[in-house]
Amino acid sequence: xxxxxxxxxxxxAIFAVTVIAVVTYCKWTYTFWKRFGxxxxxxxxxxxxxxxxxxxxxxxxxxxAEHYKTAKAKGFKHxxxxxxxxxxxxxxxxxxxxxxxxxxxxxFTDRGMYVNxxxxxxxxxxxxxxxxxxxKIRAKLSPTFTSGKMKMMFNIVxxxxxxxxxxxxxxxxxxxxxxxxxxxxxxxxxxxxxxxxLDCNSFDNPNNDFSKYSTRIFEPTxxxxxxxxxxxxxxxxxxxxxxxxxxxxxSDFYFKTVRNVVEYxxxxxxxxxxxxxxxxxxxxxxSGLTIGEITAQxxxxxxxxxxxxxxxxxxxxxxxxxxxxxxxxxxxEVNTVMERYDQVVTYDSLNDMVYMQQILDEVMRKYPPVxxxxxxxxxxxxxxxxxIVLKKDTKVLIxxxxxxxxxxxxxxxxxxxxxRFSMKNKEKLNQFCYMPFGxxxxxxxxxxxxxxxxxIGLSVLxxxxxxxxxxxxxxxxxxxxxxFTLSPLGSVWVDVEKI
Ligand code: HEM
Numbered sequence: 341x342x343x344x345x346x347x348x349x350x351x352x353a354i355f356a357v358t359v360i361a362v363v364t365y366c367k368w369t370y371t372f373w374k375r376f377g378x379x380x381x382x383x384x385x386x387x388x389x390x391x392x393x394x395x396x397x398x399x400x401x402x403x404x405a406e407h408y409k410t411a412k413a414k415g416f417k418h419x420x421x422x423x424x425x426x427x428x429x430x431x432x433x434x435x436x437x438x439x440x441x442x443x444x445x446x447x448f449t450d451r452g453m454y455v456n457x458x459x460x461x462x463x464x465x466x467x468x469x470x471x472x473x474x475x476k477i478r479a480k481l482s483p484t485f486t487s488g489k490m491k492m493m494f495n496i497v498x499x500x501x502x503x504x505x506x507x508x509x510x511x512x513x514x515x516x517x518x519x520x521x522x523x524x525x526x527x528x529x530x531x532x533x534x535x536x537x538l539d540c541n542s543f544d545n546p547n548n549d550f551s552k553y554s555t556r557i558f559e560p561t562x563x564x565x566x567x568x569x570x571x572x573x574x575x576x577x578x579x580x581x582x583x584x585x586x587x588x589x590x591s592d593f594y595f596k597t598v599r600n601v602v603e604y605x606x607x608x609x610x611x612x613x614x615x616x617x618x619x620x621x622x623x624x625x626x627s628g629l630t631i632g633e634i635t636a637q638x639x640x641x642x643x644x645x646x647x648x649x650x651x652x653x654x655x656x657x658x659x660x661x662x663x664x665x666x667x668x669x670x671x672x673e674v675n676t677v678m679e680r681y682d683q684v685v686t687y688d689s690l691n692d693m694v695y696m697q698q699i700l701d702e703v704m705r706k707y708p709p710v711x712x713x714x715x716x717x718x719x720x721x722x723x724x725x726x727x728i729v730l731k732k733d734t735k736v737l738i739x740x741x742x743x744x745x746x747x748x749x750x751x752x753x754x755x756x757x758x759x760r761f762s763m764k765n766k767e768k769l770n771q772f773c774y775m776p777f778g779x780x781x782x783x784x785x786x787x788x789x790x791x792x793x794x795x796i797g798l799s800v801l802x803x804x805x806x807x808x809x810x811x812x813x814x815x816x817x818x819x820x821x822x823x824f825t826l827s828p829l830g831s832v833w834v835d836v837e838k839i
Contacts, residue, residue, distance in 0.1 A: 372427045373420030380420035388422025396821045401711025408742025428735045434772040441780035452716030454575045461632040465640035484618045492613035500529045501800045507543040512836035516810035520831040523650040530793045534614045535641040537601040553593045598635040648709040656703045658832040659756045661809040674802045690795045701761035704776035711741040711826045749773040806837040
């Protein structure tokens with residue numbers, strides 16, 4: 341009995357000492373910002389300022405935007421935050437943001453993400469890479485996204501939009517339309533064919549391998565979610581144990597797919613106007629890319645381009661269904677422009693759809709699919725117009741959701757108003773309060789392609805159908821607390837009338 345009592349007391353004592361040690365360590369760490377003279381928001385032990393995200397009350401993007409709002413209301417130019425005990429610096433002032441993203445980019449070239457090309461070759465992609473390797477790959481990839489290359493891929497995307505129309509014709513007979521689902525199929529088809537040379541046929545065969553493996557990434561198992569959490573907040577654990585980040589079956593699928601297509605094209609002398617062809621050509625150059633490197637790039641084009649573009653289309657249709665006057669005005673523009681081009685969608689016809697551009701700009705203002713930018717400070721950095729030095733290795737977060745819904749820059753931010761982006765108004769806008777594609781040398785490489793696929797898809801929809809919101813859509817729209825990209829919780833359901 342005495343023996344068990346003593347074990348019991350020992351366990352309590354160890355537990356108490358551990359709690360005291362953790363609390364003391366956190367409290368000491370939480371003096372970090374004070375020591376450097378940077379104002380901070382009160383953290384809670386041991387979660388720092390990340391609690392609402394960790395309990396899945398709000399998405400990480402929303403939590404960061406809320407911190408932006410609080411700091412701005414206090415008149416701060418910048419603010420210190422913590423994720424657990426990791427300090428995170430958030431600039432509020434547009435001059436500081438500009439310096440970090442553009443002027444002093446050399447201090448902030450990296451996102452500080454986990455990359456291990458040896459055991460996880462898909463992590464060697466341009467989004468995750470750091471330093472010289474990123475510079476080399478980015479320079480090689482940039483010619484892939486010129487307007488000339490976009491024109492070359494145009495017909496492939498139009499072909500996918502024809503499939504979208506055929507699917508819409510069937511779906512609209514069957515009750516309200518699940519927009520999130522249909523646009524995910526469209527963008528899977530587009531990126532699948534452009535980046536991997538595959539006809540995914542997502543509308544007729546929703547369970548194709550491509551959709552299956554993309555679902556594995558965007559809807560991870562509980563274990564994979566836990567691993568993702570560790571990677572973000574405690575990357576040193578992953579490094580220490582040399583763990584893989586991307587599931588083996590997913591990695592094998594992408595490698596096998598690219599290898600097969602590359603061999604097929606080589607054997608049959610097939611040349612196709614798509615991203616993969618440009619990547620294959622890069623393999624042939626002197627000190628060109630390896631097959632592992634091109635697979636990692638095709639993988640990230642898919643990852644970065646499929647969900648973001650589908651979300652923009654979903655939220656665009658949501659706003660158009662709510663604002664029938666804006667929808668009618670857009671339809672008028674699409675019809676007028678199409679008439680001018682003999683009812684054929686061309687690259688130039690899309691450029692003439694000025695109001696569509698304004699609408700998309702406004703959708704991405706209200707709902708930036710990537711709600712914050714991240715960087716890491718590579719050397720001690722004197723923050724402009726202050727005597728404060730930001731320590732090497734400090735993480736930096738820039739809240740796009742916060743900036744783009746800040747009433748100082750966008751009065752009545754909750755109002756959907758495409759006029760904010762009319763030619764006249766756009767000129768007055770400071771570019772650093774509106775950057776849905778990021779800014780500086782690390783800005784989104786796929787911007788042109790994103791607009792291309794979204795505009796082609798929307799012009800087909802607006803020309804042929806009228807949309808109104810179905811009562812199955814839950815209002816007010818909530819955001820999914822589990823995703824890092826901004827995405828509606830549940831779907832947006834619309835009633836569709838054929839024109
Ligand atoms: C509406 C759609 C899209 C949005 C809103 C979007 C947004 C973004 C943002 C905010 C970044 C980070 C920029 C920064 O840190 O400054 C980014 C990076 C990136 N995006 Fe996109 N993106 C979209 C579509 C695409 C597409 C279609 C592709 C490829 C086909 C793509 C490929 C990439 C890549 C490779 C990067 C990393 C660039 C680098 O680090 O050098 N994105 N995107």
